[in-house]
Structure formats: structure tokens, C-alpha cells
Amino acid sequence: xxxxxxxxxxxxxxTGLRQTTFAFAPWQSVRSLEKLRVYLTIFILxxxxxxxxxxxxxxxxxxxxxxxxxxLSILKKSLETNDIKLLNSIVSYPFNISFPExxxxxxxxxxxxxxxxxxxxxxxxxxxxxxxxxxxxxVQCITxxxxxxxxxKGFSAAHGRIWFFDIIEPITGIRKYxxxxxxxxxxxxxxxxxxxxxIYLVGS
Numbered sequence: 001x002x003x004x005x006x007x008x009x010x011x012x013x014x015t016g017l018r019q020t021t022f023a024f025a026p027w028q029s030v031r032s033l034e035k036l037r038v039y040l041t042i043f044i045l046x047x048x049x050x051x052x053x054x055x056x057x058x059x060x061x062x063x064x065x066x067x068x069x070x071x072l073s074i075l076k077k078s079l080e081t082n083d084i085k086l087l088n089s090i091v092s093y094p095f096n097i098s099f100p101e102x103x104x105x106x107x108x109x110x111x112x113x114x115x116x117x118x119x120x121x122x123x124x125x126x127x128x129x130x131x132x133x134x135x136x137x138x139v140q141c142i143t144x145x146x147x148x149x150x151x152x153k154g155f156s157a158a159h160g161r162i163w164f165f166d167i168i169e170p171i172t173g174i175r176k177y178x179x180x181x182x183x184x185x186x187x188x189x190x191x192x193x194x195x196x197x198x199i200y201l202v203g204s
Contacts, residue, residue: 056168056175058151064166068155068177069144071164075179079136084127088120092167092178095123097130100185112183134188138162141196154180158189 059067071090078087095117105111117123117130142157149155154165154177165180193200 059166061149061151064149064151064155064177065144068164071177071179072142072144075139079131079139082127084124085120087127087179088123090177090179091117091123092165092180093117093119095179096181097126098181098183100183100187130182130184132184132186134186135162135182135184137199138189138192140199141192146195158183158191161185161189161191 074086074090077083078090096114097117098112098114101113102110103113115126117126138158138161142162144155147155147157154163154167156163161183162179163181164177166175167178167180168175188200
């Protein structure tokens with residue numbers, strides 16, 4: 001939530017918007033007035049977004065690990081037991097899934113094929129096609145200590161093959177780490193093979 005000085009400043013901006021809106025002379029066009037409103041609204045949204053971000057400081061890695069480790073444990077347990085409801089508790093929607101196949105976008109860029117898992121029902125429907133053997137092996141391999149930490153994003157492994165973002169739930173306002181994206185490749189990750197040779201058959 002915003003501090004008192006921040007609220008006061010935002011109040012001043014909103015008051016200025018109202019005063020500016022009604023200060024227009026009758027002969028000035030409605031179109032100009034609406035344009036001014038749009039510009040000022042964008043400014044207010046930008047300001048409040050930055051204010052909101054400043055209230056949530058980036059974690060030091062040690063603090064982040066304490067908050068992230070239980071999330072990774074839940075992911076591992078949910079896959080071991082195929083408990084999709086448990087998995088759902090740590091997923092951030094839309095849950096981004098990418099595949100190794102590529103296509104040429106209308107603007108000419110080459111992109112990886114992907115999809116977005118919208119909600120729990122969608123997760124249940126796509127669960128088996130996402131959590132294939134190579135993904136399960138990767139999850140089995142990763143630990144809080146062998147993952148990369150980006151203080152502005154969260155934790156990742158295998159060069160971004162899996163990401164847990166540091167998020168704030170829009171309804172509850174709770175800050176947590178959540179499973180945000182996975183690259184679904186039937187080939188085992190070279191990173192994971194090197195990290196965890198005991199659970200991989202090299203060359204498989």
C-alpha cells in the first residue's frame with residue numbers, strides 16, 4: 001500500500017486533473033479536452049505503478065531462497081503424486097508454455113510455438129502434454145541452490161527453460177513466487193544432464 005506522502009501527492013495530481021478539466025473555456029474543443037484527459041490519465045497510471053513497485057523491494061538472494069524453497073518443494077511433490085490441485089496452488093496464470101517448434105509470425109519474425117494455460121480447468125486438460133518426462137526430470141534435478149536468481153524477476157533454471165516469477169496476486173495483494181513458464185522440449189536439457197548426471201542417461 002502507499003505511504004501517506006505518496007497518497008498526498010497522488011491526491012494533488014487528481015485534484016489538478018479535475019481543476020484542469022473544468023478550467024477549459026467553452027470555446028475550446030471537446031476533442032482537446034478529451035486528449036488532455038487521456039494524457040493526464042496515462043501519467044497518473046504511470047505514477048501509481050511506479051509508486052506501487054517502490055513499496056516492494058527486491059529480496060536479497062538469501063531471503064528469496066527462504067520464500068522460494070517451499071514453492072519448489074510443492075512443485076516436486078505435485079508431480080510425484082500427480083496432484084494437479086496442489087500444483088495449481090503455485091501456478092501463475094496465464095501460465096506460459098513454449099515448444100521447440102518455430103513459425104514465422106506475420107511481421108516476419110521467427111518465433112517459438114507456444115500456448116497460455118488460462119486457469120485450473122485448462123491446466124487439468126493440458127497437464128499430461130506439459131509435464132512430459134523431460135520436464136519431470138528437469139524438475140527433479142533443480143534445487144534452490146542451482147537455480148539462477150534475478151532480483152527483478154525471480155528464479156530460473158536450464159537457461160530459462162523454467163521460470164518462477166516474484167509476483168503479487170491482484171486480488172489478495174499477497175507477494176509470492178509462482179511457476180510462470182516452462183519450455184516443453186522432449187529432449188533432455190544439457191544443463192540438467194551436467195547438473196544431475198545421476199538421474200540422466202547421457203545421450204538419451
